[in-house]
Amino acid sequence: MRVRAWPVWVAPVLLTLAVTLTGLGRAQLWRDELATWSAATRPVGDLVRLAGTIDAASGPYYLLVHGWVELAGDSTTALRLPSALAMTGAAGLTAVLGARLAGFRAGLLAGLLFAVLPGTSRYGQEARPYALATLLAVAATLLLVAASRRPGAARWVAYALVVAALGLVHLVALTLLAAHAVWVLADRPGGAAERARRLGRWALAVLxxxxxxxxxxxxxxxxxxxxxxxxxxxxxGDLAALAGGVTQSGVVGGLLVGLAALGAARLGRRALLPGGAVLLPMVMLFVAGSLVPLWVPRYLVFVVPFGCVLAGVALTVAPLPPAVAVVVLAGLLGLPDQAALRRTHEWPRGATVDYRGAARIVADERRPGDAIVYEPRDSWLFLDLGLAYHLGDRLPRDVLASEDPVRRGDLWAAECARPAACLAGVDRVWLVVAGRRADPVAAVPGAKGDALRTFRVQRVRQPHGLTVALLSRR
Known part of the structure; x- marks a missing residue:
């Protein structure tokens, strides 16, 4: 059967769907995903209040996940499934964009290469907005090409809607518009007046x-x-590590950069759109990140498909079988990282925080009237959210929480000012401490630690990244 008998997006979609669904729920939710779960499972009013307090940038995404959870539940697989589907759609649109810019074979190879990247699996298996932003970034670029080459109100309206959705889902992804503006100005020849008209039409759509x-x-x-x-x-030095960060593999990231550079050279002037879509967001975020704290490599995951388009062009210099062999090689080089990210989403991989293991320890030995205490309480580890997710109704009473995160409109609870008074009447306490601690009570500072030292340590267990101690009243 001839390759062109099928639409260019079919093989990339099927491959990406297979890859991202494999082991989708195997790695436990990590800290960022626990924040998604906490936000998305709140009533809408409380979710809006949270957005006004701490996480406005993710608020629209949380609202989407809230609706999804109402339909599909909050299991690990359910929470991640929208991201897997978004990455699958991104692979298909990457193939279509590549075909539109450089021909069928370039598009097919671009989509297949995107499918096998470890980063596609990593962010396609995460309950965070990066996969959806990637889908919308490619969709917006594809609509821009269509609207520029066949102008029409419907196309520009569609472009405007997708750009608005992109900004609501991931603010940093709006840096892509710089590449769009440059391409609109330079795509076709014309005098200053014609270029001004094109730019004005685009600006009107973006407004x-x-x-x-x-x-x-x-x-x-x-x-x-x-x-x-x-x-x-x-x-x-952060720039040198970026390719490995967004692809989740230094080796595969280096291969992608090399292929993309060759593809850009081969495309010449036609590389302006995909090349700008990679370089301009990267440069803009780096410059901003050198002035204010913004440089987080995963914020740039949405540029990866455009790098794959350029790489797909580079691969067209060879016949299809050897070109596909390079894609297979990229997949094989990424296999260790593919396996690792399905064990844990923490980075580095050895820094796993085993919330599930800690919850199992508590669940196996808890008694009615038990309490639970966390240290630290206000860190990004979200110890309380991790235990709450895995224990649900079996979670012991959070005895030191004077105001829970939902009431505060925050991701963290407030703790009582007089821990000894709050622990009065409690005979057994489960103490969950970050890290491995031979003496977990000694790791608790201040009045909270003083109050816990009125208990004796009965047992200490150490799931990966945590210490769980059972304390009983002396």
Missing amino acids: PAALVVAPLVVLARGQRGRQLDWVDAARP
Whole structure:
């Protein structure tokens, strides 16, 4: 059967679907996904309040997941399935974009290469907005090409709607518009007046999206200090690590960069759109990240399909069988990372936090009247969310929580000011501490630690990344 007998997107879609669904629920939810679960399972009013407090940038995504959870539940597989489907759609659209810009074979190879990248699996198996942003970024670019070459109100409206959705899902992905603007100006020859008309038409399409997203930008900017307090300023060395970060494999990332560079050289002027869609968001985020804490490699996952388009062009210099062999090689080189990301989503891979193991320890030995205490309480590890997700109604009473995260409109609970008084009447306490601690009570500072030292340690267990101690009243 001839390859062209099938639409260019079919093979990439089927391959990506198979890859992303394999082991979809195997790795337990990690800290960022626990934040998604906590937000998405709140009533809509409480979810809106959370967006106003700490996580406005992710608020629209949380609202989408809230609706999904109402239909599909909140199992690990259910929470991740929308991302797997989004990455599958992104693979198909990558193939279509590549075919539109450089021919059928370039599109097919681009889509297949995107399917086998470890990063496609990693972010296609994560309950976070990056897969959806990737889908929307490719869709917006494809619509831009269609609207520019066959102008029509319906195409520009569709483009405007997708750009607005892209901004609502992932604000950083709006840096893609810089590449769109450059391409609109340079795509076709014409005088200054003609270029101004093209740019004006594009700006008119983008304007509604800007108006929709602007309030979110203002709100998110005010929350940056809390939301990104863990991010360091960008350094030149970070650029060298970016390809490995977004593809989740240094070797595969290096191969992709090399192929993309060859493809850009082969395309010449036609590389302006995919090349700009890779380079301009990267440069803009790096410059911004050197001034304020914004440089997080996974924020740029949405540029990967455009790199794959360029790589697909490079592979067309060879007949189809050897070109497909290079795609297979990329898949084989990424197999260790594919296996690792299905064990844990933490980075580095050895830094697993075994919330499920800790929950199992508590569930096996808990008694009515038991309490549970966490240290640290306000960290990004979300110890309380991890235990709550896995234990549900079996979770012991969170005795030190004076106000839970939902009531606070936050991701963290407030703890009582007088721990000894809050622990009065409690005979057994489960203490969950980050890291491996021979003496877990000693790891608890201040009045909280003093109150816990009135108990004696009965047992200490250490699931990966955590210490779980059972304390009983002296």
